[in-house]
Amino acid sequence: xxxxxxxxxxxxxxxxxxxxxxxxxxxxxxxxxxxxxxxxxxxxxxxxxxxxxxxxxxxxxxxxxxxxxxxxxxxxxxxxxxxxxxxxxxxxxxxxxxxxxxxxxxxxxxxxxxxxxxxxxxxxxxxxxxxxxxxxxxxxxxxxxxxxxxxxxxxxxxxxxxxxxxxxxxxxxxxxxxxxxxxxxxxxxxxxxxxxxxxxxxxxxxxxxxxxxxxxxxxxxxxxxxxxxxxxxxxxxxxxxxxxxxxxxxxxxxxxxxxxxxxxxxxxxxxxxxxxxxxxxxxxxxxxxxxxxxxxxxxxxxxxxxxxxxxxxxxxxxxxxxxxxxxxxxxxxxxxxxxxxxxxxxxxxxxxxxxxxxxxxxxxxxxxxxxxxxxxxxxxxxxxxxxxxxxxxxxxxxxxxx
Amino acid sequence: xxxxxxxxxxxxxxxxxxxxxxxxxxxxxxxxxxxxxxxxxxxxxxxxxxxxxxxxxxxxxxxxxxxxxxxxxxxxxxxxxxxxxxxxxxxxxxxxxxxxxxxxxx
Ligand code: HEM
Ligand code: FES
Numbered sequence: 001x002x003x004x005x006x007x008x009x010x011x012x013x014x015x016x017x018x019x020x021x022x023x024x025x026x027x028x029x030x031x032x033x034x035x036x037x038x039x040x041x042x043x044x045x046x047x048x049x050x051x052x053x054x055x056x057x058x059x060x061x062x063x064x065x066x067x068x069x070x071x072x073x074x075x076x077x078x079x080x081x082x083x084x085x086x087x088x089x090x091x092x093x094x095x096x097x098x099x100x101x102x103x104x105x106x107x108x109x110x111x112x113x114x115x116x117x118x119x120x121x122x123x124x125x126x127x128x129x130x131x132x133x134x135x136x137x138x139x140x141x142x143x144x145x146x147x148x149x150x151x152x153x154x155x156x157x158x159x160x161x162x163x164x165x166x167x168x169x170x171x172x173x174x175x176x177x178x179x180x181x182x183x184x185x186x187x188x189x190x191x192x193x194x195x196x197x198x199x200x201x202x203x204x205x206x207x208x209x210x211x212x213x214x215x216x217x218x219x220x221x222x223x224x225x226x227x228x229x230x231x232x233x234x235x236x237x238x239x240x241x242x243x244x245x246x247x248x249x250x251x252x253x254x255x256x257x258x259x260x261x262x263x264x265x266x267x268x269x270x271x272x273x274x275x276x277x278x279x280x281x282x283x284x285x286x287x288x289x290x291x292x293x294x295x296x297x298x299x300x301x302x303x304x305x306x307x308x309x310x311x312x313x314x315x316x317x318x319x320x321x322x323x324x325x326x327x328x329x330x331x332x333x334x335x336x337x338x339x340x341x342x343x344x345x346x347x348x349x350x351x352x353x354x355x356x357x358x359x360x361x362x363x364x365x366x367x368x369x370x371x372x373x374x375x376x377x378x379x380x381x382x383x384x385x386x387x388x389x390x391x392x393x394x395x396x397x398x399x400x401x402x
Numbered sequence: 403x404x405x406x407x408x409x410x411x412x413x414x415x416x417x418x419x420x421x422x423x424x425x426x427x428x429x430x431x432x433x434x435x436x437x438x439x440x441x442x443x444x445x446x447x448x449x450x451x452x453x454x455x456x457x458x459x460x461x462x463x464x465x466x467x468x469x470x471x472x473x474x475x476x477x478x479x480x481x482x483x484x485x486x487x488x489x490x491x492x493x494x495x496x497x498x499x500x501x502x503x504x505x506x507x508x
Contacts, residue, residue: 067443105472108447112476113508348442353450353508 005048009305018047018055020080020288020311021180026383030390031284035319035328044300050081053290054302054310059320061300063338065291065312067345069096071299072291072310074347080290080311080388081182087189088232093240093289097346102221106214107237107350110158120357122157126150127358127365135369138401139376142253143392147246148174154358155238160210161199169195169238177243178387189235196234197227204230211237241351244287245358247391251284252277252359253366254382254395255330257375262332267367276332277359282318282339283330286390289314289343314340315390373399404497408435408453411505422494426487426501427451437503444488446470451487452477454502460485462495479504 024033043058056062065072075096092103134140148170156163175188200216207213216230256263266273293308317340319327342349375381379396403419418433430438439450446469470489474480
């Protein structure tokens with residue numbers, strides 16, 4: 001451990017050797033690892049990795065920290081580690097109120113219930129198209145063949161960019177979020193910014209009715225957005241809906257592959273799918289974000305200093321036994337209220353309604369066409385992905401296609 | 403406390419005790435009244451707390467802010483009686499009122 005990075009105010013008994021990028025191996029179940037961690041460790045601990053971070057390790061503390069934007073600021077970066085200065089801030093996520101709230105308005109409207117009615121039609125069309133190609137094959141690698149493709153296709157439709165560049169963008173997005181080498185991640189982010197920048201110029205010159213036109217031509221505090229703001233904003237909207245939705249789809253599908261009772265029940269009772277999705281979001285939450293401590297304070301009984309950084313891992317919330325009984329058990333009728341999969345407070349995910357619609361449509365259409373399927377261990381089985389967004393790197397599936 | 407009634411689109415009614423000063427959205431959720439989601443928790447960011455108020459009551463209470471009117475454009479089946487219930491505070495004047503809910507929030 002790099003003890004040089006442990007500040008003087010951090011008590012030694014709260015220091016842990018925790019690296020979010022190597023926390024679990026690719027053959028380990030990440031939520032079971034969080035289950036061990038949250039139910040055995042201290043409620044808050046400090047790791048010297050990634051530049052030095054506090055890590056919240058308790059459901060109640062997570063729920064208290066997420067909405068407290070005055071103590072836990074996002075404006076100095078929510079990345080782990082924080083992005084270098086030349087990368088424009090990701091907006092609206094790396095901004096604080098009231099500026100942040102003003103930025104959210106066009107996004108809130110575009111992803112509102114009414115906006116999602118239209119987007120859900122595109123989502124269904126894309127979902128059915130992809131599954132119809134996969135179903136007769138009797139096998140697929142779910143991540144490559146479905147969960148990387150579908151959310152990117154939907155983003156491209158929402159912003160009205162032709163899908164020719166899909167594979168290029170999927171590669172960049174994957175490295176930008178999942179790259180294990182900092183320099184590679186930042187380089188991919190730079191390339192993505194450059195790509196979006198060109199499209200932004202076109203939408204400013206000739207606005208359409210798409211989401212990118214609405215965002216890049218908005219006013220904030222009575223002035224147009226700067227170029228850096230436009231780029232930072234579009235990058236977030238693109239990345240925000242990719243890995244997250246893809247990761248949730250892969251984890252949902254793995255769960256269904258391992259639980260024949262659940263998949264049969266949902267196939268026969270599609271009206272229960274929304275409740276099932278809520279329960280899956282609780283049990284398999286995926287995002288970890290970071291904050292910056294704005295003042296010396298006591299949190300969870302521990303002294304924090306202004307300038308400390310702190311990680312808020314949502315995956316631990318749903319597996320904390322002090323918050324949920326038999327937390328690891330997926331009960332389709334649990335109807336969990338206030339899970340933290342979409343965050344809480346002013347930064348709560350604006351894409352939640354769309355994400356739920358994508359997941360619902362996916363389960364409806366998949367189970368209708370491929371009702372029974374198992375994990376293909378002969379092709380290496382499940383490979384987990386760790387880091388700021390959990391998910392799967394590989395999910396090989398087989399079924400009887402006749 | 404004042405007694406108010408939430409009326410589902412299908413006609414089912416939930417008569418409950420509401421505390422003046424509390425938002426209608428919280429009141430509905432805390433009393434397990436179905437038909438209101440309140441996805442964003444009252445941040446005026448989701449329009450899933452949509453309801454219809456009695457037009458006479460609507461005239462007596464604090465009108466919707468510009469931001470609420472903006473977000474109401476994202477609600478499904480909004481009318482002139484529409485409000486986002488996370489922005490509406492219960493007052494004594496709510497006694498006996500009937501709050502109608504839309505067919506669907508999403
Ligand atoms: C199951 C899928 C998803 C999950 C689990 C998820 C999770 C989250 C979480 C936890 C946050 C809060 C971050 C924070 O507090 O710093 C967030 C914010 C955000 N999400 Fe999502 N998200 C999902 C889907 C989407 C989709 C589909 C979109 C866009 C189309 C999207 C766009 C965003 C944006 C722009 C923010 C920043 C909001 C702000 O800072 O005000 N997300 N998401
Ligand atoms: S609860 Fe989201 S707008 Fe009212």
